[in-house]
Amino acid sequence: MQQVKRLHKDLTKPEKSHKYKQIIEELSEYFLFGDHQQEELFDYFAEHNILSLFYQKLKSSNHQLTIFIIERMSMIITNLQNPLNLNYVLSNPVLHDFINFNYDFNIPEIVDYYVNFLKTIAIRINRDNFYLYFNQRYCTFPLLWQAQKFINYPDQLVKNTIQNIVLSLSKLSSEPKSEKQTESVIYNQTKIMIQFKHYLTSSPFIQVYVKYIIQIQNLLESLNLDSQDEQDKLEDILMFFNDLITECPFLSTFLEKLILDQLIQPILDCLLLNKSNTIKVSYEVGLLTIYLFLTRLPIVYSIMSYFCKDQIYIDNAIQHQKLQKQSQKWVYDTKNMETEFQNIFLKEYDDIEERNNQFIDYKKNNEVQNPYKNHFLELLRSKHNTLLLLYLSIWLVAKQNNYQIPSLQIIKLLQLKEEIVFSKQVLELIILLLVNEELKELEQLYEDLKNKLISMISNLKVTNKKLSEGLSANWDIIEHFDWHKFKDSKPVIKFEDLKPYVDNSKLSEFKYVYLWVLVTCLIKNSQKQRIEKPYHINQEIELNLNCEFIQIMDSQHYLILDLDSGYLIYTCTHNNQKLGTVKFVQPLKAIQCSFINDTLILESNKLCINSFKPYHIKCQKDVIPSVIDRIYQAQQSMSLLIINKLEALL
Structure with a gap:
């Protein structure tokens, strides 16, 4: 002391x-x-x-x-x-x-x-001590107001901290009451929380949400799809809005309207109506943004109304309203907002839920002809792979939420030509969209694909035509395909999926066979299940004498050529020479070999869709060429096996 x-x-x-x-x-x-x-x-x-x-x-x-x-x-x-x-x-x-x-x-x-x-x-701060920081008399919250001044601060860590402050304090208004409290305490808490809700939904505090909307607008107009930093910033703000809407339901109607008016509708104006009053984005960025809002925020119904409904509500007052962009340089705001906050105190409080319901009714009674629906459908004519990937992903979200999709237009994308120019991802999305859709066109597609495969197999057998490298390098995708797992999948689009797609004609035969598998399962309700892979990393295996062994360096390290399963395995044997630990395993036909000095390099075939990182194995320099030659011969001998498996699919 x-x-x-x-x-x-x-x-x-x-x-x-x-x-x-x-x-x-x-x-x-x-x-x-x-x-x-x-x-x-x-x-x-x-x-x-x-x-x-x-x-x-x-x-x-x-x-x-x-x-x-x-x-x-x-x-x-x-x-x-x-x-x-x-x-x-x-x-x-x-x-x-x-x-x-x-x-x-x-x-x-x-x-x-x-x-x-x-x-x-x-x-x-919690509901019990909340009154210490929220001034009921003047409806002010100095801590929260001070925090929001740093929303646009350049340091991302500061921005994230401010988001946490805004969210943690806002959600106090929706926390359940404690059962241990007296009725008078509950009454006082309820009274102050009603006032706090009005604080959060009134001016000047609503500029907080507008600041985040403007941040998104700025990000979209300069979004670089190759920039992980920009992607993370966009995801952070979207998750912030998701948490706000989820944790503070009384904010949902207001935030939904703000997002639709200032982001979704301007994007659709730009993409579909060729207007750029408030925001200008490319098709890729625009569709990606819509997809992200559909999958990150609980506002699917409101967004899908632009694409599915004939009549929608459009706030004409917003059409020419452009949010004021912030200066690139952050400046601490010293403006005194005391009068504005006092106005919240002075006005008579209404019921926020009733106000929200009144707005919903107003929307229903003031709907106009939807200018976006038909224009959005026209995007199905696009042959741009990335745009279709995003576009179909949006419709998949719609299907998952029980919306009717343009299935007839979607199946027309699969009209057979000499080559399939779409990526594997796009083909998968098309099939997922057609699950449970009863279309006679599917039967015709099935027959066309069947004839295509019969012709392909006949050419391979009669003319001794060489098996397509693209098909053989990706055969494991077909062999290990599981229809039940596939049809229940919910694919998520990642930023790396949006890189420009370069179609390789050498993959055309693989895509025809893969599409055949998908359509067969779809039409015939096939029970095709995945053939489990026989090997995995660090697995202990018994050394099978039916396989071909290639000794590497010493008596404990082997390359194993398993032609029956179609795999190349690199293993380290145990002292008893009967068991080995798998160190590397890949489909034999997916591997391409090279070497540098005394190092054998096993890498992914350039046509392999499920590519893998190169694997390096120390080896005696003088035996490397013969090792590569033996692997090559094994790959060639597998071609007939794949042709037989292909024929079995029919």
Whole structure:
């Protein structure tokens, strides 16, 4: 206690200013020691309001001491254990002084520590102590308002922290009431939460959501599909909106309207109506954005109405409204919004749920002819693989949510020509969309594909034509295909899927056979199940004498050519020479060999769809050519086996 009193006294002496940092550090440690173990110490801190003294030193400190004091305050709040002591600190008026102090936010370090300080307090706020931070009389929430000023701060970590603060505080309004509370406490909490909901759904706070909308607009107009950083930023904001809508249902109607009016509708105006009043994006970025909103946010019905309904609601007042873009340079906002917040207090509160229902009814009664539906259907005529991938993915989301899809137009994409120019992903999406669709055109497609395969097999047998490299390199995809697993799958489009698709004509035969498998399962309700792969990495296997063994370096390392299953295995045998551990395994026909000095390189065939990383094996330099030759011969001998398996499919 005497040490605390001495430190307290030193902190009041100007001549000790050079030791303030050390003094504050020691006092904060004693502060927590008093909370954890010695209550009379904490009582002393409370009685003399030492935290207020910290704030007095903050007012005249340099930026290093400022950062240190903020950091110490965060540490104290984080580590307090006694609920009564925590309540004392959270209710101390000096905490509001720390929140509202005029810091020099031109210094990035101060921003970092200050935002973390706000987060530390926000984590400690709950429904029981909420009244300490939300001013009911003037409907203000200084901590939350200060936090939102950093939404557009350039550092991504700061942005993420602000999102967490906004979300954690907003969702308090929807948390269930505690059963242990008295009726009067529940009544008061309910009353303050009603006011807080109006705070969150009224001006000026609604500009918070608008800031995030503008962030998305800016990202989309310059989105680089090869930039992982930009992808992550977009995903972060979408997940933030998803959490807000999910955790705060009273916000859903407002946020949904904001997203539709300022993002979805402008994108559709740009793509389908050739208008670019508020946003200009490419087809790839535009369709990707719609797909992301459909799969990341619970607003599928509202978005799909643009593509499926004949009549929709369009807010004409929004048509010419363009959100003001923020400056590229972040500036701390010092504008006084006290009058605007007081207006929330002065106006009579309505029922937010009733207001939302009234708006929904208004929409239904003011629908107009949908200008987007037919234009969106016309995109099916596109032969651009990436656009079709996104477009069909949107319709797949619609199908999963029980919307009627344009199945007749979709099946026309599969009209057989000399080559199939679509990717494997696009073919799979088309088939998934046609599951449970009764179309006579499917029967005709089945017959056409069957005739195509019969002709292909006949040419291979009669003319001794060489088996397509694209088909043989990807035969494992066909052999291990599982219809039941496939039809229940929910494919997700990734950014890497949107890279320009370069069709390879050498894959055409593979795609015909794969499409045949898909259509056969679809039409005939085939029970085709996946043939399990016989080997996997680190598996212990018995060394099969029916396979061909190629010794590598010593008597313990072998390449195994299993022609029956069509695999190449690299294994390390055990001491008894009867068991081996699989170190590498891939379909034999998918492998291409090369070497550098004494290293054999097994890599993926350039036509292999399920490519793998190159695998390096140390080998005697003089035997490498013969090893490669034996692998090549084994690959050639497999061609007839694949032709027989292909014929068995019919």
